[in-house]
Amino acid sequence: RKEVEQDPGPFNVPEGATVAFNCTYSNSASQSFFWYRQDCRKEPKLLMSVYSSGNEDGRFTAQLNRASQYISLLIRDSKLSDSATYLCVVIGSNDYKLSFGAGTTVTVRA
């Protein structure tokens, strides 16, 4: 079983729409959770950390469900510039290394 699993998509949505997707992780001892964004042929960039209480950053909302071991990302009022691959990233306990999901591709169309 993979450490981090994501729906690869693609999610094709019109501008202004809301899109949401999840990722699941296998290690119940995982301590830290993040969403990274990766544009085509570019490096991953940190989008936001995910906290137990849930958190928002502008149009982006991240949720963590420890009991079910999943993380979600919701994008409101999608912009063309939101088109990218979103990588779910988990760090285990006593660990620094990032475990990546394979990514969820989002395409926002005009």
Place this chain on the structure above:
Amino acid sequence: EAGVTQFPSHSVIEKGQTVTLRCDPISGHDNLYWYRRVMGKEIKFLLHFVKESKQDESGMPNNRFLAERTGGTYSTLKVQPAELEDSGVYFCASSQGPGREFFGPGTRLTVL
């Protein structure tokens, strides 16, 4: 502030040859990581340096891969001899703490 830089951006070599990738982390970042993305797969951890010491090299595929970080500044990753399955994008990242990694642009390695 300069970000993480990697050299070269692309490398095309033949099977059996040697390639050395270089990473310059953000100044002051003690933590340096190497990751790799093979075509169609997720990004995978290779190893982690804290200053010049290897903290975790559990992700290194085999002994054809050698990473160094002399003096705790830049790092090199040597593949010798290269095999076809080594093709992929090699990312370097640096951070001051866990989870706040800044990634370099990657080196795209193609082994023919």
